[in-house]
Amino acid sequence: MKVRIHVSLKPGVLDPQGRAVHHALEGLGFTGVEDVRVGRLIELDVADGTSEDDIAQMCEKLLANTVIENYRIETTEAPKE
Amino acid sequence: MKTAVVTFPGSNCDRDMWMALREVSGRNPVKVWHGDADLPDGLDFIALPGGFSYGDYLRCGSMAANSAIMRSVVAAAGRGVPVLGVCNGFQILAESGLLPGALMRNAQLTFTCRTVGLRVENSQSLFTGAYDAGEEIRLPVAHHDGNYFADADTLDRLEGDGRVAFRYLEPVNGSQRDIAGLLNEAGNVLGMMPHPERAIEDAHGNTDGRRLFESAIGALSAA
Numbered sequence: 001m002k003v004r005i006h007v008s009l010k011p012g013v014l015d016p017q018g019r020a021v022h023h024a025l026e027g028l029g030f031t032g033v034e035d036v037r038v039g040r041l042i043e044l045d046v047a048d049g050t051s052e053d054d055i056a057q058m059c060e061k062l063l064a065n066t067v068i069e070n071y072r073i074e075t076t077e078a079p080k081e
Numbered sequence: 082m083k084t085a086v087v088t089f090p091g092s093n094c095d096r097d098m099w100m101a102l103r104e105v106s107g108r109n110p111v112k113v114w115h116g117d118a119d120l121p122d123g124l125d126f127i128a129l130p131g132g133f134s135y136g137d138y139l140r141c142g143s144m145a146a147n148s149a150i151m152r153s154v155v156a157a158a159g160r161g162v163p164v165l166g167v168c169n170g171f172q173i174l175a176e177s178g179l180l181p182g183a184l185m186r187n188a189q190l191t192f193t194c195r196t197v198g199l200r201v202e203n204s205q206s207l208f209t210g211a212y213d214a215g216e217e218i219r220l221p222v223a224h225h226d227g228n229y230f231a232d233a234d235t236l237d238r239l240e241g242d243g244r245v246a247f248r249y250l251e252p253v254n255g256s257q258r259d260i261a262g263l264l265n266e267a268g269n270v271l272g273m274m275p276h277p278e279r280a281i282e283d284a285h286g287n288t289d290g291r292r293l294f295e296s297a298i299g300a301l302s303a304a
Contacts, residue, residue: 068183
């Protein structure tokens with residue numbers, strides 16, 4: 001079973017990387033970009049039946065630092081043969 | 082006086098820390114490897130050195146915080162054993178939950194390697210007793226991720242409880258309230274981004290870091 005973990009900085013936490021990317025986009029002439037936040041995507045391949053709770057524990061204990069980051073779990077079932 | 086330096090894969094200030102502790106304590110510190118499950122018995126002081134443990138994978142300090150030895154370090158800190166984390170060691174302490182908050186990418190996004198001014202905000206702690214209150218000192222910093230973050234309530238509590246040990250006197254990395262060094266609630270854990278172990282002897286051109294080790298070793302020897 002494939003699981004995607006989207007890790008993003010919490011609202012209100014300054015994202016210097018996102019700000020630099022924002023400036024770079026403007027430098028390239030892209031207008032109308034209001035804000036840029038840089039996050040992280042972690043893809044897991046876990047045993048079928050792994051509970052959402054187990055995956056949440058993985059996020060809490062290691063994959064995200066909940067002092068500064070939020071996470072979102074996206075489960076996609078493996079395609080049928 | 083039995084001190085120890087924990088080495089993780091990617092630590093690169095462990096020998097400097099070892100030399101500083103030997104210089105001040107007069108005894109060879111024990112070298113502890115990250116994969117060791119247990120710390121040696123009877124330790125009086127544990128140091129987590131700077132470096133790039135586990136290649137800074139995922140987040141700085143996150144892998145080291147989950148290593149076998151850190152479970153023992155967390156337990157020892159809970160028993161009151163003094164723990165000093167410098168630079169990557171500070172990041173590991175924050176990731177392990179021994180200190181609140183997090184260390185993020187420097188606001189200017191660049192690695193910063195220079196000597197900076199600091200103010201000793203708390204000169205009553207185990208680690209800072211040999212400094213004067215409000216004394217201004219200089220120590221080297223060398224980091225990419227020293228931008229301290231905690232929410233406003235936590236920052237107010239830390240300030241109110243005198244847990245800010247050192248504060249930058251100049252913009253260095255975007256840290257909230259210019260926090261450079263932080264104590265835990267019990268006062269036996271100190272995390273700091275500047276490197277006291279690089280300012281120990283005249284050959285370093287700066288000895289402002291020496292009194293940090295003298296404070297701790299002196300207080301522990303007297304106890």
